[in-house]
Amino acid sequence: MKTNKIFILTFGILISIGLSSCSESWLDVNSKTDSNSGNFYKSQEDGLRSLYACYDGWQRTVSSGPTFTLYQLTETMSDECFGGTGNNDSRNTQVIDRFDLNQAPSYTDMHSSLWTLYYASVFRCNEFIDKSENIAWDNDSIKSTYLGETHAIRGICYFDMVRTWENIPLLIHATQDNVPQAAHDDVYAQIVTDLKFAADNIPAKAYPKSQSASNDGYITKYAAEAMLARVYLFYDGYYNGNKGADMPGGLTKAQALAYCEDVIKSGEFGLVKRFKDLWPASSDDKTGNYLDHWVDKSSYAGVGNKESVLSMKFNYTADYNGNDDGNRFVIMLGLRTNANVYNCYGQGWGAMTVNTKQVSAYGQGDSRRQASIIDCQQLSNYEKTYLSDQREYTGFAIKKYTPLSKNMTGDDGKTTLVSYLQGDMAGDFQISQYQDWILMRYSDVLLMAAELGSSNAQTYFNEVRTRAYTQDDGTLSTNYTSIAATRDNIWNERKKEFAFEGLRYWDELRQGLQTAASQIAESNTALLSGGVKENMNITAQNVINKRGFCQIPITQITLSNGVLKQNPGW
Secondary structure, rough: OOOOHHHHHHHHHOOOOOOOOOOOOOOOOOOOHHHHHHOOEHHHHHHHHHHHHHHHHHHHHHHHHOOOOHHHHHHHHOOEEOOEOOOOOOOOOOOHHHHHHHOOOOOOOOOOHHHHHHHHHHHHHHHHHHHHHOOOOOOHHHHHHHHHHHHHHHHHHHHHHHHHHHHOOOOOOOOOOOOOOOOOHHHHHHHHHHHHHHHHOOOOOOOOHHHHHHHHHOOHHHHHHHHHHHHHHHHHOOOOOOOOOOOOOOOOHHHHHHHHHHHHHOOOOOOOHHHHHHHHHHHHHHOOOOOOOOOOOOOOOOHHHOOEEEEEOOOOOOOOOOOOOOOOHHHOOOOOOOOOOOOOEEEEEOOOOEEEHHHHHHHHOHHHHHHHHHEEHHHHHHHHHHHHHEEOOOEEEOOOOOOOOEEEOOOOOEEEEEEEEEEEOOOOOOOOOOOEEEEEEEHHHHHHHHHHHOOOHHHHHHHHHHOOOOOOOOOOOOOOOOOOHHHHHHHHHHHHHHHOOOOOOHHOOOOHHHHHHHHEEEEEEEEEEEEEEEEEEEOHHHHHHHHOOOOOOOOHHOOOOOOOOOOOOO
């Protein structure tokens, strides 16, 4: 886990230019009017530092600790998880999982920090793009690569924002102008333009997989191509009813498929042999004392493994003085243990309890169930000790990305249960979690290609499913049966393959708003809050009324002097 730290640390380096604070703008982002641009954007080295600042801005949408990271938000809104948290906490997570502001009527500014962080990231990208022609580039290929990555970051940020809020301002230059919300088609056209620019300008061999020990985390040509396919499928599903029509920016179904096929044909990627080896907690065998390092008993495939097409990198060097580089959603999904270190799985705030519908989705012999879900009822003394403080308890928790613990032996020979962060001499367990967030896996590329109508659809589909039913000894489970690669079967497979990876909610929306609402709806679902049974309800109409989108933060509407308008239903 230490091999990539030099690269990750560079993400935290803030360029000295363009990051100075001024008065609060309507975006609630630090102003750049005091930037000494005359002394910067001159050399290729300045370009590299600017690129690092763009990556840092993107990372901060997670690491700077918004009230809800995009990951937590989408998991809570989907049918995979409930809001959870402490039984005596405010009910802001219940606003999200029930699409109901009545759960916490004063919670009218729920995503202001997330909005701010995304626009701050976009601002950094815009400034670099605007100023790039002032740079005396030593190498045109380097220029194309850096700007390709910057366009990709901007495109990904806008894709996240338009899926979250739909009605958002579109800014393609560094500006403080008070801009009204753009038509969503215009935003999607810009996303396509940005990602196409990245795919066309980042050389295929800029960041070869063979060198992932030093270059993992950079956006590659293939990551941009895979994201274009994801953008197409979401737009076609939500706005075009999955009819395979062209979308804004001129992206066609045939082009989206060609991008997937290019990733596949590159030979850069492949499926990790065992599904469970994709995440630290899933691959850890939970036996014995971990006397040296938390991976001693692990079959983890490691960061930058062959299945990772795009990941967001983190580090454990965060502090409370503005140095933000830790994965801030990991602690939210961890088991709620009142800040105690729990054997095997560390500690957390229990903010995403797993819906039993997701648990029952897996067939016999499907290895993804055990790799993805913690059965809390099988944990020694967990329910007896901690249920009194857990809201919306279902008996199941997320295993992917969950924090881990270890038994560490000190110089005095005594063994103490600690978080693995402590074992690595890391910082605060709340801000210093450093697991990668894998944003695009190769299995996703295979399933997207199948869904887009590849002539190899059945082969790609089978590759993903046979891996899921492959046992630890390498043999195929007798419970495996071959099924046709139809759209419905692919969607069902995605539900199991990408559980708890921040994808399910978007996959639901692109099946159609009515379908998504019916899947998310709950009727008198029995949960435990503070150890007491409660019946939980989510009405499909709440989702439909809001069209599946989130509230525009009230702070941002106020800062805009009413230029920004609230989304329907909120």
